[in-house]
Amino acid sequence: MLKILGVCLSALIVVTAGAGWWFYQHLNGNIHSFSLDGKGGTEKADAFGRTPINILVMGSDGRTSKTDCKLGGGCSATGVQTGSNADVQMVMHISADRSNATVMSIPRDTMTKVPACKDSASGQSTNGYYGQINSALQYGPACQVATVHQLTGIPIDHFVKLDFSGVVKMSDAVGGVPVCVSDDVYDTYSHLKLSEGTHTLKGVAALEFVRSRHGFGDGSDLGRTISQHIFLSAMIRKFKSAGTLTDPGAVYGLADAATKALAVDDGLGSVKKLIALADDVNKVPAKRITFATMQTAPDPADEDRVVVGAGARTLFSTIAHDRPLTTGSGKKSAAASATAKATATAAAVPASEIAVTVENGTPITGRASAVAAALTGQGFSTGTTTGNAPSPATTTMLAYGTGREAEARTVARALGLPASHLERGTGTGLTLVVGADWPGGTRFTGGGSAPAPADTKAAVSGAHASTADQAKTCAKVSPYKTVTLGGVSMTPSQAYAAARSKPDSDD
Structure with missing residues (x-):
């Protein structure tokens, strides 16, 4: 999302130079920004003074407008609602040297401690509690950021939030996103209905795909994170390969839709700041953007919830220490190869000199x-x-x-x-x-500081890691009876066959 937004904005300034000031002010007026209140921690610079960037990307389930009520449903009795949950949470890490990026999803059903928070906009506050991680958004975006930072130890510099209508606007703006499903699927909850194969989704169909949690994997939020990664990877690839930037009208439409679709923190609250961020993101090629899902384990107190699982702390630490991830194949990432080349260059200066x-x-x-x-x-x-x-x-x-x-x-x-x-x-x-952190010996031991993990392959074990250049990956339709139709439990493929009269989502 950020890469697409930034490229659109950057190109817009160039192709509309004559009317650039008006467009710039118009786009600035679209942006909704909120304060982070210093809740996300602080990044550490590397040896060259460069700092990584960590952004919490949130998808809100809020029905706070008539449009979102229509798209999300559930407002028939309540009408337009207040408050929302962060049903999608992705920590997007951009390395200090801008050579690689990691996007880590945190399942919405994760149980954790929510710290004391107060939403400066609504005034709603909490003294802190143990609960589902997505509920922290009820106390404002800064509270959601603080909760993720507390859980993972990863400093969070910024946030980006989309609601239901934001997903629709973004998918429409790029002309649809091509995705593949492994079998016929009908999720009777999100209303996604697609035949086996590849489809180009936009608008409501795109929203149905990214919201589907009963259609894929084991029918839980874990399967949904993987299909969301497939969707975002396809969006990145499409935008990189499309000739959109040669069409000024299309560029303006994309930038206008993107700025209307997002809510951000004050640190990203202008077109200029978004362009600067997107320039950094755009330096990372698709093959170096790794998607992963936080490892989980069943919550002993509630079978419908999860807790941090084995390997998750290693994944958190790898991101916090600005290390690139592998895909689990055992091969080094492109970023690791780049580091190896840099090491070889360093070694080219003989120690004797x-x-x-x-x-x-x-x-x-x-x-x-x-x-x-x-x-x-x-x-x-x-x-x-x-x-x-x-x-x-x-x-x-x-x-x-x-x-x-x-x-x-x-x-x-x-x-x-x-x-x-x-x-x-x-x-x-x-x-x-x-210094005093090295009181003895001739090899530095770190003075008790926590070392960065050496084995990044271990960090992605069980994390369903993939990279954004993997174009042939299909979302795996659930083989379990995760949906109901006419009061009967069945698999999503069985539901598709039983609902032949219902049009597919991309019809």
């Missing part, structure tokens, strides 16, 4: 000499020198001058120093200040 100034920032005598001796013992230049740091240092840091990044990484690898302990310095060479 790299001299380091090692300074002792601890009260422990001899620390600089011990580390320097370890470096020269590994073949680094005998020009390596030692001394005392100008002031005590809490954290060990390796500063490098302009053009010396590759050498700094070579030194860091030799000492076991994480990339987070590298920084661009003001000098011309390499200066390592040994």
